[in-house]
Structure formats: C-alpha cells, structure tokens
Amino acid sequence: MLALPATAHAAPSCDLHAKSAEVAGQGCARAWLDANLHLNEVQTVGTSESYKLRPSSSMLGLIRMGSAEDAHELDFAEPSIAAQLNMGARSLEFDVANDTKGALYSHPAGEMMAMELVSDKYIHDMNPPGFKVIHILDIDFNSSCMTLVSCLQIVAGWSRAHPDHLPIVIGIRSNDDKTPMPGATHPEKFDARAFDALDATILSVFHAGEIITPDMVQGQYPNLRDAVLAHAWPTLAASRGKVIFLLDDPKDKVALYRASRRALERRAMFVATDTNSPAAAFVTIEDPVKSHGAITDAVKAGFIVHTFADADTKEARAGNTQRRDKAFASGAQMISTDFLAADPQVGKYQVRVPGGHVAQCDVLLAPERCAGLDAESGRDSRAPGR
Numbered sequence: 001m002l003a004l005p006a007t008a009h010a011a012p013s014c015d016l017h018a019k020s021a022e023v024a025g026q027g028c029a030r031a032w033l034d035a036n037l038h039l040n041e042v043q044t045v046g047t048s049e050s051y052k053l054r055p056s057s058s059m060l061g062l063i064r065m066g067s068a069e070d071a072h073e074l075d076f077a078e079p080s081i082a083a084q085l086n087m088g089a090r091s092l093e094f095d096v097a098n099d100t101k102g103a104l105y106s107h108p109a110g111e112m113m114a115m116e117l118v119s120d121k122y123i124h125d126m127n128p129p130g131f132k133v134i135h136i137l138d139i140d141f142n143s144s145c146m147t148l149v150s151c152l153q154i155v156a157g158w159s160r161a162h163p164d165h166l167p168i169v170i171g172i173r174s175n176d177d178k179t180p181m182p183g184a185t186h187p188e189k190f191d192a193r194a195f196d197a198l199d200a201t202i203l204s205v206f207h208a209g210e211i212i213t214p215d216m217v218q219g220q221y222p223n224l225r226d227a228v229l230a231h232a233w234p235t236l237a238a239s240r241g242k243v244i245f246l247l248d249d250p251k252d253k254v255a256l257y258r259a260s261r262r263a264l265e266r267r268a269m270f271v272a273t274d275t276n277s278p279a280a281a282f283v284t285i286e287d288p289v290k291s292h293g294a295i296t297d298a299v300k301a302g303f304i305v306h307t308f309a310d311a312d313t314k315e316a317r318a319g320n321t322q323r324r325d326k327a328f329a330s331g332a333q334m335i336s337t338d339f340l341a342a343d344p345q346v347g348k349y350q351v352r353v354p355g356g357h358v359a360q361c362d363v364l365l366a367p368e369r370c371a372g373l374d375a376e377s378g379r380d381s382r383a384p385g386r
Helices: 029-036 057-066 068-074 081-087 109-113 120-126 148-161 192-205 214-218 224-229 251-258 292-301 314-318 322-330
Strands: 042-047 091-097 168-174 243-247 269-271 282-284 304-308 334-337 359-361
Touching (some): 057 068, 081 148, 091 148, 091 334, 148 192, 148 243, 192 269, 214 224, 251 269, 292 304, 292 322, 304 322, 314 322, 322 334
Parallel strands (some): 042 091, 042 334, 091 168, 304 334
Antiparallel strands (some): 042 359
16 A cells, blocks of 8 residues: 555645534645545546647548548647646546567558648657557657657656646557558557557656556555455645556457456556456446446445546537536546637537546535545635636
8 A cells, every 4th residue: 555644745734534624724735635535536627639749731631522520529639738737627538559670650541531740759669579558550650759659758747846736647558450441550469478568668658656557556466456345546735746557448459468467466557357356456348437336336446437528529518517517516526528728620629627626526525525626726616716
C-alpha cells in the first residue's frame, strides 16, 4: 500500500477527523481532503484521443469519398497535451502502434491517395524504432506527439513542474488493425514481447516513485480485486504528483499482458477488465446512458469506472448533453471526452467538471464531504471572486 502521513499539509488547528472538509477548520480543506479521500472517491475529466490533430482538408476529402460519416467522426482536433493538463484533464489516452524496426509508418498509404506528402519532420519522427502514436493507420495519422516516448515525456515534464496534481491516468490502447484500403500498412501485431516492451518504455520515462502500480494497490491482499473490494485505494495525499497507466484493450490483449499472473504482479499498468477478474480494479463501461446501472454498481463496489461523455463527435455536433450529464450522475470516476475544450469547427459543446473544478467528490460516495470544493486544490467555488 502507498503510505503518507495523514497530517501532511495540515495546520495544528485542523480537525482531520471531521465529517467533511467544510467543518475541518479554516484553511484545512486541502489537508482534510488529502487525508480522507481515496482515489476511487473523486471524479475527473480527461480526453479520449489526447494526441489527435485534424486531418488535412485533402485527407478529409479522401475519407469523405468512402464515408461522409467517417469524415465527420474524424474532423476534430485536441489541444496540446500540456494545454489539456493545464485545463484540468486528469486522464489521457494514447493509441500505440508497434514498430520494432522503425519506419513502418513513415509513409502512410493515404498520403499518396490524397495527393499530399507528409513533412520531413513526420518522416524523421517516425523512422526510429519504437511505439508510434496513431489514431487510424494510414488515414488519421497526424498527432501532436508522434511517438509514445515523446508523449510521455510531455506528461512527465508537466507532472514534475506541478507536483501537487491529482494522479493522471494514462490509457494505452494497442493499435494493430489494418485499415481496409489499397496499399495499407501491415501493422505489427501485439504479442507478449510487445507488451513487455510497452512496460519498459513506460519505465524509461517515469521513475518508480512517480507511478502508482497494481502491486502498490494490491499490497498484501491475495489479488487486486480483493484489495479494491476492501477499499484499499491510496489516499489523495499518497497519490499527488503521480501517474497511473491503464491498458484499455480487448480481452485477448489483456490476457497476453497478464500471462500467467494471478493478477498484475510486477506489471506497470492496470487493465480494464470485468469486475469478476482477479485483476479487476478499473472497469471501462463506454455508454453511461445504456449502462447507467452497471456503472453505479461498480462504483459502489469500489472499482474505478472509465466511461465516455461523447463518441464520434455526435453529441458535440448536436449539442446534446444527455450522455455527458449521465456520465457524471453515474458516479464514473474517469470521464473521457473529445471536447475538453469546444472545437469552433464543431460547436459549443464541451465537458468539464462542474464548478470549474479539476476534480469533485464522487456524486455517489458522500459528495457532501467536498461541498463545493475542488478536490485537487481544496478551493471553494462558492467563495466570492471564485
């Protein structure tokens, strides 16, 4: 288990045993939250394709020839990674393609079909061996950080400059699906060796003390699920300034990553899995409207649930907030969106934690403990001038 004295940041007059931050004493909110809240008891917002840039007009035209709907779905962009973190994103997601020899993805098939050439910088960044960050191979390949290492270095630099931040969950999805088009790249399939290399890449950027790992949560419990059901998530005090990695992949990929482990012993990443698995800690339930009850059940049991406030730009283009509102009401702790900031070319839709906060107490788990407070900073949005 992670351990940090509960009195960290506390003034002598703070009552850290009070029933809420509001009655802990003047100036004590942050100390009370740190001592009394655990990771699974706060809600945050993050981005789904955190690295994505808008395809060029010629590439969108090519995509539109095949499907107008696909073109709509891909016609958006995210701010820079650092800008997202500054705006309050506390989860990011990267789609990674394996490239053990290098240059496999340097010349996407779509570039020639759209009659445009990728830049020299793109080729330079894609030539070395290592994991590449790509949304859809060959057609939606423009990223604000082209390699996983460069993406993680941005997060690490921001984190080290802001050591009091709540944990940043970094979702990883393996991308080895061949795009059905002429001349498409034949991607390298992820196997056990690739997942070992993925862990090694993570540990090449983040020091051991900067990551919350499955072993830290599992502690002395027989498996990770048992630890989570016993509410063994670390406190906010023990978690600040750290990152958490989540492999958000299909069952067959998760099985490769776990191998013969009882849970996730000695692994860098948690996995998104079903609540009955010995490795269960994070659960991805994509639609908070259709699966509202399943989310609330999982949250109340102690799991951290990842859900999506929108998908494929549909809600953003329609200005429909039902899914976003259901995501918050469900209690899901990790809410992903493609629109942390509104995209002027799409509409005014955006997803942020209510009150302008970075994090709030989970609406299902005694939200009165925060009572208008930002769970990261301890600031009160109800105070004059806030």
